[in-house]
Amino acid sequence: xxxxxxxxxxxxxxxQSGAIEIPAGSFHSVxxxxxxxxxxxxxxxxxxxxxxxxxxxxxxxxxxQWTPSEIPALYAGKRYLQxxxxxxxxxxxxxxxxxxxRVSWYAANAYCGWKGGRLPTLNEWEYxxxxxxxxxPEEADRFSSELIGWYSxxxxxxxxxxxxxxxxxxxxxxxxxxxxxxxxxDFKPPVANDLSLDCGTVGRMQGSRSMYGYAMSIRYxxxxxxxxxxxxxMLGFRCAYDLPPEKEINSRQSSAQTPDASDKKISH
Amino acid sequence: xxxxxKSPINGGPIMKTMKRIFLLSSxxxxxxLASSQHSVTMSNTGLEASDAYHAExxxxxxxxxxxxxxxxxxxxxxxxxxxxxxxxxxxxxxxCPVLMQRTWKLYSEIDEExxxxxxxxxxxxxxxxDTPEALKAYADYEQLDIxxxxxxxxxHSDIRELAMLLGVQYRERSDGHFEHSNLxxxxxxxxxxxxxxEGITGDLTGTASEIEELFTTELQ
Numbered sequence: 001x002x003x004x005x006x007x008x009x010x011x012x013x014x015x016q017s018g019a020i021e022i023p024a025g026s027f028h029s030v031x032x033x034x035x036x037x038x039x040x041x042x043x044x045x046x047x048x049x050x051x052x053x054x055x056x057x058x059x060x061x062x063x064x065q066w067t068p069s070e071i072p073a074l075y076a077g078k079r080y081l082q083x084x085x086x087x088x089x090x091x092x093x094x095x096x097x098x099x100x101x102r103v104s105w106y107a108a109n110a111y112c113g114w115k116g117g118r119l120p121t122l123n124e125w126e127y128x129x130x131x132x133x134x135x136x137p138e139e140a141d142r143f144s145s146e147l148i149g150w151y152s153x154x155x156x157x158x159x160x161x162x163x164x165x166x167x168x169x170x171x172x173x174x175x176x177x178x179x180x181x182x183x184x185x186d187f188k189p190p191v192a193n194d195l196s197l198d199c200g201t202v203g204r205m206q207g208s209r210s211m212y213g214y215a216m217s218i219r220y221x222x223x224x225x226x227x228x229x230x231x232x233x234m235l236g237f238r239c240a241y242d243l244p245p246e247k248e249i250n251s252r253q254s255s256a257q258t259p260d261a262s263d264k265k266i267s268h
Numbered sequence: 269x270x271x272x273x274k275s276p277i278n279g280g281p282i283m284k285t286m287k288r289i290f291l292l293s294s295x296x297x298x299x300x301l302a303s304s305q306h307s308v309t310m311s312n313t314g315l316e317a318s319d320a321y322h323a324e325x326x327x328x329x330x331x332x333x334x335x336x337x338x339x340x341x342x343x344x345x346x347x348x349x350x351x352x353x354x355x356x357x358x359x360x361x362x363x364c365p366v367l368m369q370r371t372w373k374l375y376s377e378i379d380e381e382x383x384x385x386x387x388x389x390x391x392x393x394x395x396x397x398d399t400p401e402a403l404k405a406y407a408d409y410e411q412l413d414i415x416x417x418x419x420x421x422x423x424h425s426d427i428r429e430l431a432m433l434l435g436v437q438y439r440e441r442s443d444g445h446f447e448h449s450n451l452x453x454x455x456x457x458x459x460x461x462x463x464x465x466e467g468i469t470g471d472l473t474g475t476a477s478e479i480e481e482l483f484t485t486e487l488q
Contacts, residue, residue, distance in 0.1 A: 033441055040442045065330075073323040074433070106429060113425035121440075185428055190437045190447040228432045 018048035019241060020171055027127045030217050031189060041127040046120060047238035049162035049174050050099035050182060051111060053090035059111050066107055076104035077231040083157070097161035099180045099236035105228035108183045112239035119185040120240035122223075126216070129177070131170040144211035147177055151218045154181055156233030180236035187223045325459035326433055331426035333391070335418040336404035341389070343459065350462070350482040351387050351455045355436045357394035357446055358406040366468045367450045368410060374452060374465070375414075377476035382483050388417045393431070393438050393446050395424050434461070454479050 022045070026038035033039060060067050068081050081102050085091030090098075103111075105119075112118050120128070134140040158179060165178035176182075226235070321327045327344035335341055343351070354371045371388065378386055390412075392398035398406070403419035406412075412419075421427075431438060438448035452475070454463035462482055465475045 072321070072325075072328045074325065074328050105432060109425050109429055109432075113423060118424050118428070186437070186439050188437055189439050190449065 019045045019239075020048050020173055021045050021243070022124070022128055022131070022171060022173070025127065025131075027123075027130045028213075029123065029126060030213065030220050039123055039127075041123055043243055044120070044124055045117075045241040045243060046124070046128055046173055047240070048172065050180060050236045050238045051108075052097050052162055053084070053100045054096040056100040056103065056111065057089050059114055063110070063114060066110060071107070073229075075106040075229065077227075077229045079231045080104060080107070082231070083233065095159065097163075098159055099162055099175075101156075101158075101180055101233045101236045102231040103183075103235070103237065104231050105183050105187065105226070108237040109185070112237075115239050115241075117239040117241040119183055119237060122184045122186050122189060124240055125176075125182065125184045128169060128173055131173075133170050141211045144215045147215040148211065148218065150178060151181075151215060151222065154234040158233075181219070181222065181234050183226075183235060183237040184223070187226055189224075322458050322460055324461075326430075326455055326461070327459035329426075329429065329433065331422050331429065333389070333418075333420035333422045333426075334400050335420045336400055336407050338400050341418060341420060343389075343455075346387060346389075346455070347459065348457050349385065349387060350457055350479065351389060351459075352479065353389050353391065353430075353434060353453045353455065355391045355393060355431060355434065355438070355448065355451070357392050357448075358398045358402055359394065360445070365410070367452075368412065370450075370468055370472070371452055372412060374472045374476055374479070377472055379480050382480055384416070385483065386416055386479075388414075390417065390419045391427065391430060392419070392421050393427060393440075393448065395421055395427055435464075454482060456482050456485070 022041075022043060024041060024043040026040045029039045064070055066075075068084070071080060079102055081100075083090075083102055090096065090100075109119055132140075132143070134143065160179060162179065163174050165175045167176065167178050168174050169176060226232075321344070327347060329343050331342070333341045352371070352374070354367065356367055368390065371390070375383065375386060375388065392403065398419075398421050400421065403421065407417065407419050430436075434451060434453050436449045436451050438446050440446050450466065450468045452465040453461055456462040463475060463478045465472070
């Protein structure tokens, strides 16, 4: 029994340290550069799961200026890591593999910088989130409608560990939906000030009339309403990394031969 | 309360000048801090107090920037004096030349007696292309190779953090150019955002006098 437990916990740790290469491709953004045209994304590396309490706690040990007692008001709201039972840690081992939440954008950005990466850009995150395979339009609609339900009531006190949703994109990135919403590098893109957060805007933002497009619009709008100091229980994050230069060239070459990711995108 | 040990100011003529200014101005600055009603906890000795930044001070940012001469700069190096910040990128052919010209215009509208104490930090979004060498060439080309002007770059997440602190939005387009806000910000001598001028049109006289006031406050 102890051996089994050890094996289980080992595999969880392995999963967390995993990062996955996302092949280049394109997707339909609700905020396209050119109206009606898919947005191209170069290949990059994305964490397989969201950053956990355990991982974030390690960051704080090495970077005490980001602990709740040291962090200046400039960088985080009052509820920063409020759910942790004490200053340095999440307390309960059961929470170790739960995505860390109530982290401000600044803290998330600093964590990823410390890891040698960065937060994924809005377009990178959205592209990864759209690399989903469905067997039929009906299945895609069913998924999207569940997604809309989830977005309308994201649990700010959720306790499930990473990897527990069973939702995985085409290349194995887990829980992009279903656990927490996630910070992206440019969650307020330059257009954000011009958009008001009313229903009409959501309607206009819809790139398509599909359920998936509607879920996506809700996600964009919600994200734009955050402030960089926001510390809500709805929000966690994962990190992205640039490919090493030589690898970038290889993957660009190979992606020219593979069909555009948007071709395989769920049908509307 | 947050304490950060002030890093030693490193070499380079700019840094040396700044150190002198810092030592001078801190004489005026410390009593000012002590009398303010902000949430700064002052310690008993003046020496330690200079390490305590206001909760909203951008000096908390400990990113290391590299200027066009390869020198290292931190925002807290400017402690005790106002600082004008502008974010741009060197290859920009759209609004950036206008934004930088506007920054120069603002600079030239500041009272001559103050102007040689004005510090400008122009931060590039384009960490891939705007190397110190490229920034040097840019400053020369735009005839902005002026004492007190620093053109700097840093790591990706540092640049994004500063943009977020200033409220500058930017996004790299697929053609490698950037969509971005056009914003000139001035920090007061404690590192807090004091003046913001958005856009690339309009009169700058008001902004210039607001910045002059930051220097007057500093010397009171």
